[in-house]
Amino acid sequence: MLKVENLSVSYGAIAAVKKVDIEVREGELVTLLGANGAGKTTTLLAIAGVLRNSGKILFRDREISHWSPEKVAHAGIAMVPETRDVFADLTVLENLRLGAFTRRKDTQGCEKDLAGMFELFPILEERRTQPAGTLSGGEQQQLVIARALMSRPQLLLLDEPSMGLAPAIVDKIFDYIARLKQTGLTILLVEQNARKALTCADRAYVLALGEVAASGSAREISESSDLAALYLGG
Amino acid sequence: MTGQIVQFGIDALSLGSLYALMALGLVIVYGILKLVNFAYGELVMVTGYTLFLLNGSPLPWLVMALVAVIIAILTGISTELVAFKPVREKSVTAVLITSFAFSTLLQNFVLLFISPRARQVPLPDIFTQTVELAGVIVPLRNLLTIACAFIMLGLFSWALKKTVLGIALRAAASQFRMARMLGVPANLIITTAFAISGLFAGVVGILWLGRIGSVVPGIGLEPLLVAFIATVIGGMRSLQGAVVGGFLLAFVDVSLNYLLPQHLLQFRDAFTFSFVILFLLMKPDGLIPGPASGERT
Numbered sequence: 207m208l209k210v211e212n213l214s215v216s217y218g219a220i221a222a223v224k225k226v227d228i229e230v231r232e233g234e235l236v237t238l239l240g241a242n243g244a245g246k247t248t249t250l251l252a253i254a255g256v257l258r259n260s261g262k263i264l265f266r267d268r269e270i271s272h273w274s275p276e277k278v279a280h281a282g283i284a285m286v287p288e289t290r291d292v293f294a295d296l297t298v299l300e301n302l303r304l305g306a307f308t309r310r311k312d313t314q315g316c317e318k319d320l321a322g323m324f325e326l327f328p329i330l331e332e333r334r335t336q337p338a339g340t341l342s343g344g345e346q347q348q349l350v351i352a353r354a355l356m357s358r359p360q361l362l363l364l365d366e367p368s369m370g371l372a373p374a375i376v377d378k379i380f381d382y383i384a385r386l387k388q389t390g391l392t393i394l395l396v397e398q399n400a401r402k403a404l405t406c407a408d409r410a411y412v413l414a415l416g417e418v419a420a421s422g423s424a425r426e427i428s429e430s431s432d433l434a435a436l437y438l439g440g
Numbered sequence: 441m442t443g444q445i446v447q448f449g450i451d452a453l454s455l456g457s458l459y460a461l462m463a464l465g466l467v468i469v470y471g472i473l474k475l476v477n478f479a480y481g482e483l484v485m486v487t488g489y490t491l492f493l494l495n496g497s498p499l500p501w502l503v504m505a506l507v508a509v510i511i512a513i514l515t516g517i518s519t520e521l522v523a524f525k526p527v528r529e530k531s532v533t534a535v536l537i538t539s540f541a542f543s544t545l546l547q548n549f550v551l552l553f554i555s556p557r558a559r560q561v562p563l564p565d566i567f568t569q570t571v572e573l574a575g576v577i578v579p580l581r582n583l584l585t586i587a588c589a590f591i592m593l594g595l596f597s598w599a600l601k602k603t604v605l606g607i608a609l610r611a612a613a614s615q616f617r618m619a620r621m622l623g624v625p626a627n628l629i630i631t632t633a634f635a636i637s638g639l640f641a642g643v644v645g646i647l648w649l650g651r652i653g654s655v656v657p658g659i660g661l662e663p664l665l666v667a668f669i670a671t672v673i674g675g676m677r678s679l680q681g682a683v684v685g686g687f688l689l690a691f692v693d694v695s696l697n698y699l700l701p702q703h704l705l706q707f708r709d710a711f712t713f714s715f716v717i718l719f720l721l722m723k724p725d726g727l728i729p730g731p732a733s734g735e736r737t
């Protein structure tokens with residue numbers, strides 16, 4: 207479904223991602239692991255059309271390397287950024303409706319999906335008229351995942367969904383991710399909490415200093431003692 | 441006493457309505473691009489000169505006013521296409537210079553092809569008539585300004601909350617990159633913001649001309665300055681802030697008009713600016729700071 211070939215991204219003179227190759231197949235949950243500054247988020251932002259890059263990004267055999275973020279979204283890729291980026295002044299409901307911007311003419315489908323989101327994330331229904339900026343970190347994380355799902359994406363890019371959340375909330379978020387995987391949704395997950403990510407991933411890539419240091423099935427990566435010591439926090 | 445209060449209330453509300461519309465027109469573009477459009481005042485000028493050029497045409501005045509507002513909207517969109525879009529992704533300085541350049545270009549065009557002198561614009565009688573309200577003689581144009589502003593603010597507020605484009609505009613004002621990642625087209629949002637800015641400037645232009653009766657090439661400077669100060673007071677990132685800032689600035693201006701002795705009235709602006717400086721020392725982010733996002737488009 208997604209093929210990233212020879213991807214390089216620089217911030218001025220600093221090369222953040224160097225010749226990275228990644229593949230995500232239909233229905234898979236692939237995780238990108240690595241320490242801070244390894245280039246994980248940069249890779250996701252390049253796929254989402256936010257960062258200029260060299261190399262090739264193919265989505266369903268179409269080259270999207272130089273597409274704008276809006277065009278990438280219309281193609282079926284939804285991004286959940288690590289900074290969450292809820293629209294703080296907008297209500298929860300408005301945030302969710304905006305998530306369905308690419309299919310806004312399908313009003314019936316959107317309403318149905320909205321009900322589905324409230325079923326998956328009941329707290330959002332309770333908070334539906336509240337400005338999103340007043341939600342707790344965990345609630346905001348649920349909101350941005352639900353907002354991304356409202357577009358009925360073919361590929362979901364999840365960036366550090368556990369960042370800054372209490373352990374109990376992290377478990378809950380990973381429980382949601384596992385449920386999304388069960389629905390057949392293809393997911394590319396960037397996560398610092400490697401152990402957690404590997405429990406639900408099919409395959410993993412380990413990035414180090416902007417390059418792919420290792421790749422393999424989630425089991426292979428988690429069982430590799432060298433990798434664990436070097437990149438996965440022991 | 442009651443008469444004076446009514447007089448003061450109508451004066452402050454009327455001037456505040458005008459200032460609020462001016463400020464909204466400026467802040468709608470700032471909210472999205474995080475850049476001040478210094479060619480904003482020229483949209484008011486364009487409205488005035490369109491009315492002047494239509495003088496003597498067989499069109500009813502309302503149609504002339506409508507055409508003038510449409511020209512202001514189109515000029516607003518041109519500002520984006522000519523001054524902002526080509527350099528949007530470059531430095532802030534580049535955009536500031538191009539917006540100044542576009543503003544100067546428009547002014548010089550008028551100086552060259554029309555006249556540097558003031559030109560009368562056609563105005564219907566409603567702008568010169570008065571009515572008696574609670575024993576006070578009130579210019580009808582003041583009531584018209586208040587009504588016009590409240591209708592526009594109401595419609596604008598409705599559109600921002602109830603239409604998809606309105607919600608997208610609000611979202612883009614707080615997290616432009618995120619809005620784009622949800623599929624909201626950047627160009628549509630920015631062009632819409634400039635068009636709305638033109639609409640507000642056009643309406644402000646008509647109401648402003650209704651007060652002064654004639655147009656000069658530099659007519660846009662005062663609305664630009666007022667809009668800028670009002671948005672700074674209200675909060676540069678907040679639409680509500682712009683409206684509140686506009687009304688507060690007008691309240692200060694009108695209060696000074698009433699309170700200052702005759703020989704100090706000529707220094708009214710110095711008092712107003714002193715107030716603005718003091719206010720900003722206490723609240724540097726303005727009354728309603730709005731969503732924290734310094735990210736440029």
